[in-house]
Amino acid sequence: MQPNTHLNVDTSLCGRVTKLQEKYAEVLLHTTRQMAVDEKGLVHGGFIFGAADYAAMSAVNDPNVVLGAAVSKFIAPVKVGDTVLCRASVVDAKGKKREVKVQAFVQDLLVFEGSFTTFVLEKHVLG
Template identity: 75%
Template sequence: MQLNTHLNIDTSLCGKVVKLEDNYSEVLLHTTVHMCADAQRLVHGGFVFGAADYAAMSAVNDPYVVLGASSCKFTAPVKVGDAVLCKASVVSEKGKKKEVDVQAFVNAKLVFEGSFTTFVLDKHVLD
């Protein structure tokens, strides 16, 4: 299957799609020192959220998908050097609206979970 959305994203910041199926994707984020928030090497949560968002968009896999809302929680810290695997599944669809659930893991430990409300538009959001 071919990725059809977010084709210009910086994968060093948002992760790389490593698995893509209908209504499902996995994004792997290798955390780096550039994502570090403090002297103890805690990764800023925005990078984990970005990878989860990218996974949600990839699961929908439409060129005109946009994020409308999200609800999430961070369940464990991520540190520099961790590999974060985000697993995204489209769980419902109504018209242009698709709900996507995402879970992120470091090894087998859950570090993030969220629900993303996406919309598939008829044209680019900036047009």
């Protein structure tokens, strides 16, 4: 399956799609020193959220998909050098609305989970 959305995303910041199937995507994020918030190497949660959002958009895989809402939980810290695997599944689709569940792992440890409400628009959100 070919990617149809977020084709210009910066994969160094949001991860890269490593698996893409209908209603499912996996994104792998390699964390770097630039993502750290302190000298101990704690990675800013925004990078984890960004990778999870990218996974959700990829699972929907429509060029006009946009994020409407998200409920997320950070479960464990991520440190510089960790590789984060985000797994996203479309769990419901009604009209333009798609609900996507995302879980993110460092090795076998769950570090993030979220529910993303997305919408597939008839045309690009910017016109």
